[in-house]
Amino acid sequence: MNRLFAGVCAALFAISFVSAEEKKEDKPVLSGIWTKDIDGAIISFDFSKKDKVVVMVEASDKSITMTCKSTVDKDGIVKATAEKIENKNEFPSEIKKGYEFKMKVKVDGKKATISNFEAENADAAKNIVEGEYTKKEAK
Numbered sequence: 001m002n003r004l005f006a007g008v009c010a011a012l013f014a015i016s017f018v019s020a021e022e023k024k025e026d027k028p029v030l031s032g033i034w035t036k037d038i039d040g041a042i043i044s045f046d047f048s049k050k051d052k053v054v055v056m057v058e059a060s061d062k063s064i065t066m067t068c069k070s071t072v073d074k075d076g077i078v079k080a081t082a083e084k085i086e087n088k089n090e091f092p093s094e095i096k097k098g099y100e101f102k103m104k105v106k107v108d109g110k111k112a113t114i115s116n117f118e119a120e121n122a123d124a125a126k127n128i129v130e131g132e133y134t135k136k137e138a139k
Contacts, residue, residue, distance in 0.1 A: 030072050030105055034112045034133035043129065044136070045105075045114075047072075053080050062091040066099070076105045077116075103129065110135040 035044040041059040048054075053070040056063060064087050068080035082099040101119035105112055112133045117126045 030076065030078075030107060030112075033136040034105075035136050036131055036133045038128060043133075045133070053078065055080075057091070057093075059091070062089040064088070064091040064093050064095065066095060072105075076107070078103050078105055 030047050032048060033044055033046045035042055041057060044054075044056045044058075046054040046056070051070060053068050055066045055068065064085065066082045067084040067086075068082050070078055070080040072078050079102045080100065082095065082097055085095060085097055085099075087093065099119070101117065101122065103114050103118070104116040105114055112135065114130050114133060117129045119125065122129075
């Protein structure tokens with residue numbers, strides 16, 4: 001009876017260990033701040049907080065910061081909804097609270113590639129947002 005109990009415990013431990021490893025591999029490595037420079041404008045995606053992404057675009061003395069509730073699936077698909085918009089020095093943008101977007105993020109070391117950007121009226125933004133980003137080093 002003790003051997004049976006020990007065997008069942010060992011099997012359950014092995015299953016939970018494998019399950020934990022599978023879950024770890026299911027989640028993409030998506031954390032930190034990722035930046036891209038386009039003609040002097042800096043675009044950044046900050047994934048430092050769970051279930052949040054902060055998107056910032058800075059150009060000269062103007063900027064817009066969009067704090068979003070987000071999800072990331074195992075394939076790196078990010079879905080986000082803007083909860084707060086901060087516009088500094090009248091950055092030209094029509095983005096409002098509730099703005100939704102979706103994109104795929106593939107991380108490879110200190111580089112990330114954003115592709116498949118989708119949002120309402122996002123044709124112009126697609127060419128700007130998509131591309132290669134570099135992970136910003138912690139200070």
